[in-house]
Structure formats: C-alpha cells, structure tokens
Amino acid sequence: MAGPLDKQGIVVLDQVWTMEDWDKFWNSAADIPFQINDFNPELLKLEKMLFPIPNKKYRVLFPLCGKSYDMKWVADKGHGVIGVDCSAKPLEDFFNEHGITYVEKQESSCQVLQSTTEGCNITLYAGDIFNLPDSAFEKCDAVFDYGSVIAIKPEERKKYADVMNKTT
Numbered sequence: 001m002a003g004p005l006d007k008q009g010i011v012v013l014d015q016v017w018t019m020e021d022w023d024k025f026w027n028s029a030a031d032i033p034f035q036i037n038d039f040n041p042e043l044l045k046l047e048k049m050l051f052p053i054p055n056k057k058y059r060v061l062f063p064l065c066g067k068s069y070d071m072k073w074v075a076d077k078g079h080g081v082i083g084v085d086c087s088a089k090p091l092e093d094f095f096n097e098h099g100i101t102y103v104e105k106q107e108s109s110c111q112v113l114q115s116t117t118e119g120c121n122i123t124l125y126a127g128d129i130f131n132l133p134d135s136a137f138e139k140c141d142a143v144f145d146y147g148s149v150i151a152i153k154p155e156e157r158k159k160y161a162d163v164m165n166k167t168t
C-alpha cells in the first residue's frame, strides 16, 4: 500500500490511511491540502444550535481534529475545546501556531496536551479515537466533526458513530 504521499509528494486520498500513515503525513507534509487557514463559515450558521444559552460555557469535542482553526474560534468565545488526533504533530503545531502555551502529560494510552494560556480552555488528545480514556468524553455538550469520515475505515464507521453518540 502506498503511503500518504505519492512520489511527487502529492497527497493521495483514494484509500483509508492507517494512523501510522497519518503520522508520517503530518511529520513530512510541507502543505496540508485540507487545512483551511480560517474558521469554517458553517460554524457561524450553527452557532445558535451549538451554544443555545447565551453566556453559558459549553464544551465541544472535535474528533480527528488535525490543527483545525475551528477549535480556536470556539475557544476564543470562552468555550471549552476537546480535540483528538492520532498524531501529536498537528496538535503541537496548533498550539505553537496560535501562540498558546501548553503542558503535556500521559493518560492511559494517550499523550494529553493541555493549554496553560489564561482564558484558553483547550485539551488535545494524541491517540486513537477508538481508544481514548473516558475522561476525554466527559461533559461534552456538542461535537463538531469536519472531514473525519474519510479517515475511518468503512467497516468502522458504525463504531465511530457509536463513539460519537456516547459523548453527549
């Protein structure tokens, strides 16, 4: 099986990659083709549904998050963010690129990166979405899922939906 990049360094998305493929991709790609360097405008449309009660602080799960700007948008509104990605690289990049300080700890099979910047409530888990500690899913009020399904093997998509359902 080919890796995440073909011989010209072009990303091939015609197969479901393994977590090792993704980690290799994140650690070698100069450009991330699916990365939008701004928040997803869909968030504006969904804002009232995600955060129905004004001034209440919510906790939003971003499964298979990469280094999505959407997490910053939600955190900037004062809400809590939980992100999960099998590769630690985009999570470290996310914090570094946004100037957010963080500490790292190990929790069961996951590396956990916790922001230490004041007023910024973001916890990022580097691990398999199917093998997270229960603490990752505690008190999640909403899930914002963008571009995850292509990264989940077809035979595991029902299991993925079950994991998402157990969060709320």
Ligand SMILES: C[S@@+](CC[C@H](N)C(=O)[O-])C[C@H]1O[C@@H](n2cnc3c(N)ncnc32)[C@H](O)[C@@H]1O
Pocket (backbone or CB within 6 Å): 018, 019, 022, 023, 034, 035, 036, 063, 064, 065, 066, 067, 068, 084, 085, 086, 087, 090, 127, 128, 129, 130, 146, 147, 148, 150, 151, 152
């Ligand atoms: C197409 S990207 C989507 C990234 C992000 N949602 C965004 O909008 O930029 C899919 C992501 O899933 C991650 N991934 C793949 N399999 C995973 C798994 N089993 N558990 C956690 N993350 C996984 C990859 O590292 C990759 O960052």
